Amino acid sequence: MVKYLIKDIADGVKLLRLDDDRTRYFEAAWHIPEGVTYNSYLIESSEGQMLIDTWKGQYSELFMKAIKEITDISKIKYVIINHAEPDHTGSLPVLLREAKDAKVVVNVAGIKLLKAKYDIKNEIVSIEGTKEVKLLGEDFIFIHVPWVHWPETMLSYQKRTKILYTCDVFGSFSIPSSYRADPRDSFYLKSAEKYLITVMGYYRKYVLNAIEKVKSMNLEILKIAPSHGGIWDRNVEEPMQLFEKWAKGEPEKNKVTIAYVSMYGSVEEAVSRVYNELASKDINVKTFAINDSDYPDFEDFLTEINSSSVVLLATPTYDTSVHPRMKALLELIKDKFRGVSKPFVVMVSYGWGSNAIKYMENSLKDAGLEAILMETFREKISDEQVKKITSVIKDKIKT
CATH class of the missing domain: 3.60.15.10 (Ribonuclease Z/Hydroxyacylglutathione hydrolase-like)
Incomplete structure (x- = not known):
């Protein structure tokens, strides 16, 4: 009232x-x-x-x-x-x-x-x-x-x-x-x-x-x-x-924020594996899932990004490029974090082919943001990729 x-x-x-x-x-x-x-x-x-x-x-x-x-x-x-x-x-x-x-x-x-x-x-x-x-x-x-x-x-x-x-x-x-x-x-x-x-x-x-x-x-x-x-x-x-x-945008110690879009489960499964690896190393991980049953508030995600040491973005390929919801999120990140010293890791899944990784890279670069690792996988992420992503994040994180 x-x-x-x-x-x-x-x-x-x-x-x-x-x-x-x-x-x-x-x-x-x-x-x-x-x-x-x-x-x-x-x-x-x-x-x-x-x-x-x-x-x-x-x-x-x-x-x-x-x-x-x-x-x-x-x-x-x-x-x-x-x-x-x-x-x-x-x-x-x-x-x-x-x-x-x-x-x-x-x-x-x-x-x-x-x-x-x-x-x-x-x-x-x-x-x-x-x-x-x-x-x-x-x-x-x-x-x-x-x-x-x-x-x-x-x-x-x-x-x-x-x-x-x-x-x-x-x-x-x-x-x-x-x-x-x-x-x-x-x-x-x-x-x-x-x-x-x-x-x-x-x-x-x-x-x-x-x-x-x-x-x-x-x-x-x-x-x-x-x-x-x-x-x-x-x-x-x-x-x-x-x-x-x-x-x-000063980071909290040991904090990672993940935002991902998953249409049919491939990205969600990959993110889950990375999440479990990070959590097992006592890293504080915040996750925002965009799927067919939930659209979290972008405001909360942007706020969590601000205090994160590393940000992970994961998207499926859509119309040969980035999923539209991830595109919308990227535009907000570009506007609200332009020039902020904030490292990003990007994961892209695909079936037939994809230009999504290049789109993500260019979007972050245009905003003066650093992409420290970009990984693509065809439907299922490999054990080696999970280890690589986890290792890069762990090395980069402020502890």
């Missing part, structure tokens, strides 16, 4: 959180049975009030209802837009219809988009680069972090409260029971990594640039307040370290 939460998080700062358990596919792409939140922040001062970000458009009425529970709309003088994507700006036009005098604060790169999307007539305060601005007596530093994950994205640092409002950066899927992010909650951390890889994986280097930029500014940060998920307030160094590690 969709509901909202209003919580004081600092003196004069309220969190307005919408818990969305209706959206099944985030951005119409990523399966999120765990749900997602949209976080907006109301900042109160003696000179008036301001909002940072809004909620997804379909929840505009609830957004207005939540605001009216705690303030008079006419008191809102500014709306700060850290990121123009509609899950954070969708309620903006409804808000501005009542907050007619509110000014919209946005990076210069986002002005045309907001006007095109919402036909905004309110006055716009344009922010260029990284800039210090005083709003209603509150000192802010607006930090431009382009391509995290749109060109206009910025972070907002409030000097008085020492809160860094980060929108998508340091955000997470899931609807946590607390408004605070819990670094001891493995499910929450996995949801945060999943969010980073699926939504922002294409922009990894820009995420790293943003983290480095914040570090270089030597700001005293007490809280990191994203627009999805929980607020990091226990140790703000921790989310920075985690997101840096995830953005780099």
Whole structure:
């Protein structure tokens, strides 16, 4: 059930959180049975009030209802837009219809988009680069972090409260029971990594640039307040370290992830033999099977790849090339892991002939990924091939 939460998080700062358990596919792409939140922040001062970000458009009425529970709309003088994507700006036009005098604060790169999307007539305060601005007596530093994950994205640092409002950066899927992010909650951390890889994986280097930029500014940060998920307030160094590690794709020790497609059992049998050999050597193996009874979520596979030492992909030949489901997975790998130091092993089965191995090799090479071994087999894999694959993985793995 969709509901909202209003919580004081600092003196004069309220969190307005919408818990969305209706959206099944985030951005119409990523399966999120765990749900997602949209976080907006109301900042109160003696000179008036301001909002940072809004909620997804379909929840505009609830957004207005939540605001009216705690303030008079006419008191809102500014709306700060850290990121123009509609899950954070969708309620903006409804808000501005009542907050007619509110000014919209946005990076210069986002002005045309907001006007095109919402036909905004309110006055716009344009922010260029990284800039210090005083709003209603509150000192802010607006930090431009382009391509995290749109060109206009910025972070907002409030000097008085020492809160860094980060929108998508340091955000997470899931609807946590607390408004605070819990670094001891493995499910929450996995949801945060999943969010980073699926939504922002294409922009990894820009995420790293943003983290480095914040570090270089030597700001005293007490809280990191994203627009999805929980607020990091226990140790703000921790989310920075985690997101840096995830953005780099740093592997866990002794971990291999396998994804395979099997139509009639040949590939499944081959993968099973390799799996058993690896498991017998105490290697942690995660397996994702695509067959005639199961299509696992690609999101979970991509997340597991990110922390793997080696990735094994196995496919049957289909129309002389790669099975269409493996092609789809390869395209996602190319987009989300481009240039990441991640070794791959490829297995291809065939009956009459195959161009699949060349397709797989070229796809990985195009993304700057390393194929350390490529093996083809006709219907049944040999003992020698199983030993070779196992040996190569064992030698390559980070132990």
